[in-house]
Amino acid sequence: xxxxxxxxxxLAEYLDGNEQAEMCTELRRHMATCEKCRxxxxxxxxxxxxxxxxxxxxxxxxxxxxxxxxxxxxxWKLCRGESTxx
Amino acid sequence: MSxxxxxxxxxxxxxxxxxxxxxxxxxxxxxxxxxSCERRIWAICWRLLGEKEEAENAMQSAFLKAMEALxxxxxEAGFCTWIGxxxxxxxxxILRRRKRREGISLDAFATENDDGPIPHPELLVDWREDxxxxxxxxxxxxxxxxxLDALSPGLxxxxxxxxxxxLSISETAEQxxxxxxNVKVRLLRARLALRELLTRAFGGQQLVHTHLEHAxxxxxxxxxxxxx
Numbered sequence: 001x002x003x004x005x006x007x008x009x010x011l012a013e014y015l016d017g018n019e020q021a022e023m024c025t026e027l028r029r030h031m032a033t034c035e036k037c038r039x040x041x042x043x044x045x046x047x048x049x050x051x052x053x054x055x056x057x058x059x060x061x062x063x064x065x066x067x068x069x070x071x072x073x074x075x076w077k078l079c080r081g082e083s084t085x086x
Numbered sequence: 087m088s089x090x091x092x093x094x095x096x097x098x099x100x101x102x103x104x105x106x107x108x109x110x111x112x113x114x115x116x117x118x119x120x121x122s123c124e125r126r127i128w129a130i131c132w133r134l135l136g137e138k139e140e141a142e143n144a145m146q147s148a149f150l151k152a153m154e155a156l157x158x159x160x161x162e163a164g165f166c167t168w169i170g171x172x173x174x175x176x177x178x179x180i181l182r183r184r185k186r187r188e189g190i191s192l193d194a195f196a197t198e199n200d201d202g203p204i205p206h207p208e209l210l211v212d213w214r215e216d217x218x219x220x221x222x223x224x225x226x227x228x229x230x231x232x233x234l235d236a237l238s239p240g241l242x243x244x245x246x247x248x249x250x251x252x253l254s255i256s257e258t259a260e261q262x263x264x265x266x267x268n269v270k271v272r273l274l275r276a277r278l279a280l281r282e283l284l285t286r287a288f289g290g291q292q293l294v295h296t297h298l299e300h301a302x303x304x305x306x307x308x309x310x311x312x313x314x
Binding site for chain 1: 146207245284285
């Protein structure tokens, strides 16, 4: 990877965790000297990390959660004909 | 109406015990299982659909179907993973119906232009420190939701299934009814598009609009085919 043109192909492999693949080794070597590619790779990786962060997942809206539990309780009674406790 | 807060992730042993109690007819046990996964299930539905009423419908359908199919749950995967698959199917079906309503295509996921050039990365600037430390969490959440909402359903669904739900490339392809090569191309498009949007939000002071041609990257687009 003498220049940046192979970056995107290698980036896909790199972000998918195939870091041992030969092209990724080359990508790492290339990043050591190319600041722009390093920035693209780093910000792409951090983009995925943010979306995976459970703390950053939207909470269920309170009204939707209340309706969910009420409907499940009613459906349970209908389907199973058994007590739902409280 | 629902005073109990959602519970944290359950350990496997507790989950197994709750499943057994639920199968034996104990609603409270089932309700605890639901509470342990509801946030994850909401995230799937909300992020795939981006619309509150539709997301709520998908979430409700998923849990109701799980209730009906409880006897068939064997516990090979975790309870939340199992319902996650059901919720994904529900949300994707709603997306397909939405597309059909709009008269765009019979298949919401076959309309992407996968053959066009992949856009160049444009914003080449380091992010500030970890955004979740320097910006209010609610604001980061809003930025993530808005960014995801800017993607087409085809790109969004691939990103949510692969990068957020952790499905493999082949599982994602099977779930969406597209080829693995298409999954890879769309995944790259989605990641790069989100990277641009988040860099606008989280980039440092010296935000510069830079095309890669400046760095000798002409021809990058044609070199962007993802190896299959």
